[in-house]
Amino acid sequence: MDSQTILVIILSIVSIDYLYNQILDFVNIKARKTSLPSEVESFYDSEKYAKSQAYQKAQSNFSFLTSGISFLASFLILLLGGFGLLDSLLRPLVGDGLVLSLCFFGVLFILSDLLTLPFSIYSTFVIEEKFGFNKTTIKTFVLDKLKGYLLTIIIGGSLISLLIYLILTIGNNFWIYFWVVAAVFMLFVNMFYTSLILPLFNKLTSLEDGELKDAIKNYSNSVNFPLDNVYVIDGSKRSNKANAFFSGLGKRKKIVLYDTLINNHTTEELVAVLAHEVGHYKKKHIFSGLVMSIVQIGLMLFIMSLIIYSKETSLALGGNQLAVHLNLLAFGILYSPISTIIGVISNIISRKNEFEADNYAKETYSAKSLQEALKKLSVDSLSNLYPHPAYVFIHYSHPPLLKRLEALS
Numbered sequence: 001m002d003s004q005t006i007l008v009i010i011l012s013i014v015s016i017d018y019l020y021n022q023i024l025d026f027v028n029i030k031a032r033k034t035s036l037p038s039e040v041e042s043f044y045d046s047e048k049y050a051k052s053q054a055y056q057k058a059q060s061n062f063s064f065l066t067s068g069i070s071f072l073a074s075f076l077i078l079l080l081g082g083f084g085l086l087d088s089l090l091r092p093l094v095g096d097g098l099v100l101s102l103c104f105f106g107v108l109f110i111l112s113d114l115l116t117l118p119f120s121i122y123s124t125f126v127i128e129e130k131f132g133f134n135k136t137t138i139k140t141f142v143l144d145k146l147k148g149y150l151l152t153i154i155i156g157g158s159l160i161s162l163l164i165y166l167i168l169t170i171g172n173n174f175w176i177y178f179w180v181v182a183a184v185f186m187l188f189v190n191m192f193y194t195s196l197i198l199p200l201f202n203k204l205t206s207l208e209d210g211e212l213k214d215a216i217k218n219y220s221n222s223v224n225f226p227l228d229n230v231y232v233i234d235g236s237k238r239s240n241k242a243n244a245f246f247s248g249l250g251k252r253k254k255i256v257l258y259d260t261l262i263n264n265h266t267t268e269e270l271v272a273v274l275a276h277e278v279g280h281y282k283k284k285h286i287f288s289g290l291v292m293s294i295v296q297i298g299l300m301l302f303i304m305s306l307i308i309y310s311k312e313t314s315l316a317l318g319g320n321q322l323a324v325h326l327n328l329l330a331f332g333i334l335y336s337p338i339s340t341i342i343g344v345i346s347n348i349i350s351r352k353n354e355f356e357a358d359n360y361a362k363e364t365y366s367a368k369s370l371q372e373a374l375k376k377l378s379v380d381s382l383s384n385l386y387p388h389p390a391y392v393f394i395h396y397s398h399p400p401l402l403k404r405l406e407a408l409s
Contacts, residue, residue: 003315010333018071031388043375052382055131066119084318101164101325136238175301183294194247194254204231215271223364229254236260241381246277272369279360285353304331350397367408
């Protein structure tokens with residue numbers, strides 16, 4: 001396939017992806033019910049509901065703006081050979097090989113971050129602030145960015161360096177070796193995320209002795225799930241939104257509750273949320289999700305190996321010769337339709353898992369308590385109660401609130 005054909009395919013994928021997502025966003029906006037439906041009057045007052053509509057509208061308008069600018073910038077750079085130009089500018093300065101690729105991605109990272117930084121600031125300090133969610137200070141925002149840069153350089157830089165080294169030295173079978181590395185890395189992150197990475201951004205403390213801890217211990221013992229590792233995270237440091245999550249495998253399993261969750265919910269509701277997280281573990285959703293992710297990475301790397309050495313692909317992005325970093329960039333775009341399909345399948349499985357975890361909490365603890373917790377979480381986060389079914393099918397990893405309440409009933 002010649003370079004012009006490949007460029008046309010790349011531009012088509014970028015354009016179709018943009019239009020496809022804009023259409024989905026548009027139909028999702030149209031599906032909203034502006035007046036308070038009678039079925040949610042029991043837990044949503046008219047003033048709060050109107051606020052949720054305004055919040056969703058603000059987010060949608062902002063999303064249309066940012067995605068439009070991102071699409072336009074990407075399309076023009078691809079069309080005009082901007083990535084190839086960057087490659088040709090760097091070659092005389094740093095030579096060829098691994099160093100060139102790292103410099104190429106480093107420059108792209110900096111330019112991309114400079115482009116998105118104003119939008120990130122606006123989202124955090126204008127939109128989230130306006131609707132009462134933002135608790136992030138300027139200092140925290142800056143420190144988060146600096147820590148993110150450091151992790152990107154250390155972890156991202158190490159992984160991309162190894163990948164490019166294997167591509168340059170091993171040949172077509174590079175993907176097998178890197179697949180093993182990626183699988184080990186994913187297992188490591190799953191096991192030690194809350195111990196090594198999360199503390200860089202948030203403070204984790206063991207749940208204090210008291211009514212809640214006693215209730216959690218009683219429940220965990222009742223379902224044969226000995227659990228001493230229950231932690232509280234200072235989520236209120238950045239936002240009023242609440243959450244909880246499960247992390248780790250085996251003896252390193254941990255359940256983390258946001259302090260905002262604890263502050264806004266009763267003991268019974270919190271234990272119900274924990275029961276839901278325990279359900280994920282008992283139903284082996286954590287393990288199966290890890291296995292699925294490893295398989296997906298293997299598939300992606302194998303397909304990458306089929307085009308990574310294509311000179312025509314490099315030329316399509318404006319290069320003058322074969323360049324691994326240009327082909328990696330092109331692959332990310334060419335693979336996106338497959339990634340979208342895999343994402344849809346993953347979301348279908350994820351929604352099924354959420355129903356199963358809800359049902360586990362219902363059977364082992366209390367459907368009513370979980371329903372009340374879910375209602376509060378939805379109201380407090382001003383979530384969309386009436387997303388369009390097509391939008392849910394494509395994008396939602398969790399079932400909509402009303403579907404979960406119905407299933408629990």
